[in-house]
Amino acid sequence: MWAGHSRFFLLASLLSAFAVLPGEADEHIALKPPGYSNTSDPQKMLIFIPGGNVPNNHYESTARAIQAAAAEQELMLWVVIPAAFNRLCIIECTSTVTCAPLHSGVESALSLALAQGWVRGADSEDLWLAGHSLGGVCANTLFQAYRSASAARPYAGLILVGSYVDISGNYSLPSYPAPVLTLNAELDGLVRPGKTSVWWQQHMHIQESRGEEFAITNKPVIILPKLNHSDFCPGFDVPDDLPAEVDQVEATGIIAKSVAAFLALQMEATGVTDKLDSFELIRQQIQWTRQFLSPYLQAQSMEHSAADTMTSDEGSSPFCAEAQHLIAGLSDADDARIEVHDGFHADSKNLEHCHPNWTALEDGRLLVNSCSHTDYYPDTGQITAASEIACKMLSSDRVAQQVKAGAARPHVQCSDVNRHAVSLAEKLAAPSTLERFRKKGRGWCFLDDTHTAGNIGPIWIFKDALQLEENATCMSVTSPSLFTELDGQTYPGCHYCKFLSPAFVLDWMMTDSLKPAQIFRSSQSHKLKFETAIPKRAAMHFSLPQLSVGYQ
Numbered sequence: 001m002w003a004g005h006s007r008f009f010l011l012a013s014l015l016s017a018f019a020v021l022p023g024e025a026d027e028h029i030a031l032k033p034p035g036y037s038n039t040s041d042p043q044k045m046l047i048f049i050p051g052g053n054v055p056n057n058h059y060e061s062t063a064r065a066i067q068a069a070a071a072e073q074e075l076m077l078w079v080v081i082p083a084a085f086n087r088l089c090i091i092e093c094t095s096t097v098t099c100a101p102l103h104s105g106v107e108s109a110l111s112l113a114l115a116q117g118w119v120r121g122a123d124s125e126d127l128w129l130a131g132h133s134l135g136g137v138c139a140n141t142l143f144q145a146y147r148s149a150s151a152a153r154p155y156a157g158l159i160l161v162g163s164y165v166d167i168s169g170n171y172s173l174p175s176y177p178a179p180v181l182t183l184n185a186e187l188d189g190l191v192r193p194g195k196t197s198v199w200w201q202q203h204m205h206i207q208e209s210r211g212e213e214f215a216i217t218n219k220p221v222i223i224l225p226k227l228n229h230s231d232f233c234p235g236f237d238v239p240d241d242l243p244a245e246v247d248q249v250e251a252t253g254i255i256a257k258s259v260a261a262f263l264a265l266q267m268e269a270t271g272v273t274d275k276l277d278s279f280e281l282i283r284q285q286i287q288w289t290r291q292f293l294s295p296y297l298q299a300q301s302m303e304h305s306a307a308d309t310m311t312s313d314e315g316s317s318p319f320c321a322e323a324q325h326l327i328a329g330l331s332d333a334d335d336a337r338i339e340v341h342d343g344f345h346a347d348s349k350n351l352e353h354c355h356p357n358w359t360a361l362e363d364g365r366l367l368v369n370s371c372s373h374t375d376y377y378p379d380t381g382q383i384t385a386a387s388e389i390a391c392k393m394l395s396s397d398r399v400a401q402q403v404k405a406g407a408a409r410p411h412v413q414c415s416d417v418n419r420h421a422v423s424l425a426e427k428l429a430a431p432s433t434l435e436r437f438r439k440k441g442r443g444w445c446f447l448d449d450t451h452t453a454g455n456i457g458p459i460w461i462f463k464d465a466l467q468l469e470e471n472a473t474c475m476s477v478t479s480p481s482l483f484t485e486l487d488g489q490t491y492p493g494c495h496y497c498k499f500l501s502p503a504f505v506l507d508w509m510m511t512d513s514l515k516p517a518q519i520f521r522s523s524q525s526h527k528l529k530f531e532t533a534i535p536k537r538a539a540m541h542f543s544l545p546q547l548s549v550g551y552q
């Protein structure tokens, strides 16, 4: 089912600004290998499925560059670029059971190549499926559609650029029954680095379980520095993309080299030296990807870290534990006397029933139990960071009372902790990310906390959300808070906050912050899209019966 959602997402984000004019239709393109000589031996073929709305001739220079790079590896590579109805392959392949129109489009593109002298051999060894963006989603579905029909794989493997395979299941990266190259871009405003990190993690697991050689050869996940989403289809600017930082010639060159290196590793005929060079290129690209994405994964692990398998609890939010220290506002010496154990709740209903508490430890220190929960955008969306981290903490008054010390900073706001999230993200960021952000990125505006009406817990949990709103200057962030006095009626001495996630901060630093203000201003749809990406949690979970429970 997931693939269906992912198709919808890419479809939606690639459809926004373009309509196909009547009468415009692409022709299938077949490209003979450079230096082609007539032979009766079977020849390799790359089928390149275009992204949504992109006229297929925008892939011709990329395809020719791939052919030239392959030729340097002694690989004679044909390419066809099928034309899709209305330039949307998704219309021809809405699911694995309705993919016949795309399949027949591909076959008729192939027959064009046959007419030019291509010799078709065993598809499971010679036919490689590539796709850009939405085209990658279609390629993934096409593979699945024609694999289920027979035991043999219908194509030799997949090359996805600015795209990805299923997140989970039989066609996720680890389970995919064929080699898959995932080749994405750093400055991609659509398939963002944080999104690619999902498959990057899978790549790392493959490396752990099957070794580096297997992972690099068969399931490489690469982010190419300084390229954007549109660099794969030169001359066509995909809406919502980011500015690239290399010229197109350089971009096309590295794309071609990477694809050719992956193919060379798959070919028995590749010479030993070429294989070693190809392996080394991909290994280095993977190394760059690792240092680039590690900060994001680290930031995500602060949102929630899983429990060790020995316990039945749901782990903790290291960020909430840190926030409790900050909110307590003690001097360093007094802060050393509190220990915070956070308890994470995947279900917000369990957060509702969890309340922070404290215990005096035998050594005179204070143990504080905080409660946490994170919310996410739909997993079909572009942002994989938490949309907010909800933390239920003890108030500074309560902690100070229990450690019998005055707080050094008694009035720490949720927004102060948001500032901390930003500085954490900046400390974690890869040097290139930070430098670019400092030079070109829009920063943050921290607005004062809002206070939940009537201090009603369920409203804070289910209705009040972290507010994010961007303008030409900055992304404004406002935390909903709930604060009770020590002499309050219900759950006195608490301080609840919904915080900005450090991973969300990194996502912003790597992508949307870099959109130039004038582009941002002219793009109405951007804000709309951003807003609709915010989970409809309030509408889904908030109901009157919960209100009548009263203050939680």
Ligand SMILES: *[C@@H]1O[C@H](CO)[C@@H](O)[C@H](O)[C@H]1NC(C)=O
Binding pocket: 038, 039, 116, 117
């Ligand atoms: C290739 O050579 C064969 C015979 O060797 C010939 O029959 C065929 O027409 C040639 N094809 C092209 C496209 O030149």
Ligand SMILES: *[C@@H]1O[C@H](CO)[C@@H](O)[C@H](O)[C@H]1NC(C)=O
Binding pocket: 169, 170
């Ligand atoms: C995944 O593959 C296994 C083994 O081939 C099969 O038994 C299972 O039904 C497949 N799952 C789905 C959802 O297709």
Ligand SMILES: *[C@@H]1O[C@H](CO)[C@@H](O)[C@H](O)[C@H]1NC(C)=O
Binding pocket: 228, 229, 230, 231, 237, 238, 240, 241, 242, 243, 244, 245, 246, 247, 248
């Ligand atoms: C993406 O990069 C290409 C090539 O450098 C450039 O022409 C294009 O304008 C970039 N797209 C955006 C939205 O800046």
Ligand SMILES: *[C@@H]1O[C@H](CO)[C@@H](O)[C@H](O)[C@H]1NC(C)=O
Binding pocket: 343, 354, 355, 356, 357, 358, 369, 370, 371
């Ligand atoms: C204190 O909080 C912890 C963690 O949420 C919980 O397991 C425990 O039952 C609470 N203790 C009391 C006395 O409520």
Ligand SMILES: *[C@@H]1O[C@H](CO)[C@@H](O)[C@H](O)[C@H]1NC(C)=O
Binding pocket: 445, 471, 472, 473, 474, 476
């Ligand atoms: C953007 O929002 C911030 C915070 O609300 C405000 O201070 C700033 O003036 C706004 N900038 C523009 C260009 O509207």
